[in-house]
Amino acid sequence: MKCLCLGALAAIVAIAGIAQGQSAKKQIGDRERLMGAWHLAHIDSPGPDGKPVDIAQPQGMLIYTRDGHMSVQLMYPKSASASNNEYVQDGYEASFGSYDIDEGTHTLTHHVQGANTRDLLVGKDLPRVYQFTREGHLILESARAEEHWSVTWEHY
Numbered sequence: 001m002k003c004l005c006l007g008a009l010a011a012i013v014a015i016a017g018i019a020q021g022q023s024a025k026k027q028i029g030d031r032e033r034l035m036g037a038w039h040l041a042h043i044d045s046p047g048p049d050g051k052p053v054d055i056a057q058p059q060g061m062l063i064y065t066r067d068g069h070m071s072v073q074l075m076y077p078k079s080a081s082a083s084n085n086e087y088v089q090d091g092y093e094a095s096f097g098s099y100d101i102d103e104g105t106h107t108l109t110h111h112v113q114g115a116n117t118r119d120l121l122v123g124k125d126l127p128r129v130y131q132f133t134r135e136g137h138l139i140l141e142s143a144r145a146e147e148h149w150s151v152t153w154e155h156y
Contacts, residue, residue, distance in 0.1 A: 001004065003100070008081070009020065009056070010093055019081070019154065020142050027126075029103060030101060030103045030106070030130075031101050031103065032043045033132055034064045034078075034101065034108075034130075034138070034139075035064055035065070035066055036063070036064065036155060037061060037062070037063050037155070037156045038061065038064075038138055038153035038154060038155055038156065039059075039060065039061055039062075039064070039117055039153065039154055040057070040058065040059060040060030040061070040074065040149070040150040040151065040153060041059060041153060041154045042057060042152045043055065043058070043149065043150070043151050043152075044149060044150045044151075044152075045148075045149045046123040046148050046149075050076070050148070054056060055122075056076060056077045056079055057077075058074040058075055058076040058077065058091075058093075059074070059075050060072070060073060060093075061072035061073050062074070062138075062153055064078045064099065068098050068099060068100075068135070069096070069097070069098055069099070070096065070097060070098065070099045070110055071094075071095070071096040072094065072095055072096075072110075073092075073093070073094045074088075074090055074092070074093040075091065075093075076088065076091040076092070076093075077091075078091065086117060086120045086121065087117065087121070089116050092116055093117075094115060095110070095112050095114065095115035095116070095121055096113060096114050096115075097110060097111045097113035097114065098110075098111045098113065104134050106129055106130055106131060107127055107128065107129055107130070107143060108127070108128040108129075108130050109125050109126065109128070110122050110125070110126040110128065111126050112125075112126060126142075127142070127143035127144070128140045128141065128143060129141045129142075129143050136154070136155060137152050137153060138152070138153040138154075138155075139151070139152050139153075140153070
């Protein structure tokens with residue numbers, strides 16, 4: 001009888017441990033979900049009329065580290081003849097720095113310390129609204145009212 005009770009107790013403890021582990025997985029915060037390397041899945045960029053514009057999709061990588069650093073790189077295809085703008089220069093976009101996350105407002109802020117466009121971005125704070133999809137994608141959009149793009153990333 002004593003052996004049976006100990007066996008039952010061990011089973012209950014094991015089941016409780018598994019349930020606690022599963023509960024902890026479900027409670028992972030957004031900051032933890034953000035960590036690691038992401039590859040670019042798709043960029044959506046509307047035209048002046050608000051309708052989607054079919055753009056040549058670049059290749060890209062986005063990295064968030066536990067200690068609060070970020071890096072992003074995008075390379076547009078040569079066929080895209082990407083115009084230069086505040087982010088892109090000669091078909092390439094890159095910046096690095098630190099970031100803050102506000103899980104309550106679903107906002108990330110990239111604090112740019114270095115960029116290929118140097119004087120246009122270095123020292124700027126770039127606010128981003130983020131969301132995680134059911135499929136595990138990360139979608140970033142500008143928090144600036146005048147910018148209407150969105151970028152979808154997938155974890156490597």
